[in-house]
Amino acid sequence: MKKLSQKIYFGLIMGFLYLPLIYLIAYSFNDGKTSVWKGFTLKWYVALFQDSQIMQSLYNSLLVAFLASLFATILGTLAAIGIYNFKGGYRTVVQTVSNIPIINPEIVTGVSLMLLFTMAGTLFNFEMGFVTVLLAHIGFCTPYVILNVTPRLKRMDSSIYEAALDLGCSPIKAFFKVVLPEIMPGIFSGMLISFTYSLDDFVITYFTRGSKFQTLPIQIYTMTHQRINPKANALSALLFVAILLILILINIRNNKEAEKSRA
Numbered sequence: 001m002k003k004l005s006q007k008i009y010f011g012l013i014m015g016f017l018y019l020p021l022i023y024l025i026a027y028s029f030n031d032g033k034t035s036v037w038k039g040f041t042l043k044w045y046v047a048l049f050q051d052s053q054i055m056q057s058l059y060n061s062l063l064v065a066f067l068a069s070l071f072a073t074i075l076g077t078l079a080a081i082g083i084y085n086f087k088g089g090y091r092t093v094v095q096t097v098s099n100i101p102i103i104n105p106e107i108v109t110g111v112s113l114m115l116l117f118t119m120a121g122t123l124f125n126f127e128m129g130f131v132t133v134l135l136a137h138i139g140f141c142t143p144y145v146i147l148n149v150t151p152r153l154k155r156m157d158s159s160i161y162e163a164a165l166d167l168g169c170s171p172i173k174a175f176f177k178v179v180l181p182e183i184m185p186g187i188f189s190g191m192l193i194s195f196t197y198s199l200d201d202f203v204i205t206y207f208t209r210g211s212k213f214q215t216l217p218i219q220i221y222t223m224t225h226q227r228i229n230p231k232a233n234a235l236s237a238l239l240f241v242a243i244l245l246i247l248i249l250i251n252i253r254n255n256k257e258a259e260k261s262r263a
Contacts, residue, residue: 021240028233044230048238051231057219061199064130064215068137069194075138076145076194077187081179083146084153095150101143109140110207117208128210136208137198144197145190152186185253192250196243 028045032038048054083094101109117132156179164174180187202217209218216239223232 024233025237025240028230028237030230030233033230044234045238048231048234053214054216054219054231054235057214057216060130060214061216064134064137065195065198067134068141068198069191071138072141072194073145073187073191076142076190077149077183079142080146080149080153080183080186084150095146098143098146101140102147106140106201106203107207110136110204113139113204114207127212128208129213132208132210133205133213133215136204137201140201140204141194141198144193145187148190148193149183149186152183156182188253189250192246196246200239200243 027035027037029040029042030037031041031043079098083091083098086094113132113136114128117128117135121127160182161174161178164178165171169177200217202221205215205218206221209215214222216235220232220235223229
């Protein structure tokens with residue numbers, strides 16, 4: 001009886017979380033423009049890829065997400081190594097400070113960055129757009145990389161790096177030959193998480209994009225202000241599938257690493 005109640009409870013929670021998504025995906029194949037089912041069709045997906053404005057927004061989002069995750073991964077990995085090498089309470093203080101952007105409300109981060117970029121634009125005569133959005137995304141993605149790489153550094157046996165130095169490796173060569181392979185799972189996970197957060201971000205992008213630069217979440221928000229557009233359902237469905245695939249890749253990677261560690 002207890003197991004049955006647990007399964008029912010789990011089913012209710014999953015239904016509450018995923019029924020809206022299932023409804024959205026199902027109606028992305030609806031032949032009508034309303035919530036009344038009028039038959040199966042793929043025309044909204046075809047219309048989606050023929051919409052130049054949406055495709056441009058998609059390109060902007062993918063470009064920002066790729067560059068932001070790349071730079072955030074490099075900065076976050078270097079920062080994690082630096083924090084790991086700190087001694088005593090100073091390490092705890094710096095690590096706590098690096099976690100503040102994660103728990104800080106996005107609207108606070110977005111407004112503060114908007115004020116910063118507005119002031120910088122006044123001083124150096126530039127407008128907010130692609131560059132400001134990219135800088136903002138690098139800023140809030142970097143702490144997630146630090147959060148993923150730091151545990152891998154703590155689990156690593158520091159003596160293998162020292163052994164590599166004793167065997168004649170230079171510090172740089174020892175890092176690439178010994179340390180980097182050990183922390184690569186954390187780097188990979190941090191990069192994928194950064195990519196998904198950047199691709200999905202709305203609030204910070206909204207405050208830092210200016211008046212001309214458009215990303216996919218902003219485009220979807222604009223579409224929902226008009227009459228219900230079935231292309232928004234198709235677009236949201238594709239985004240959900242893309243994020244789901246990335247999460248599956250992360251879990252597969254983590255499971256493989258867990259099996260290797262147990263072996």
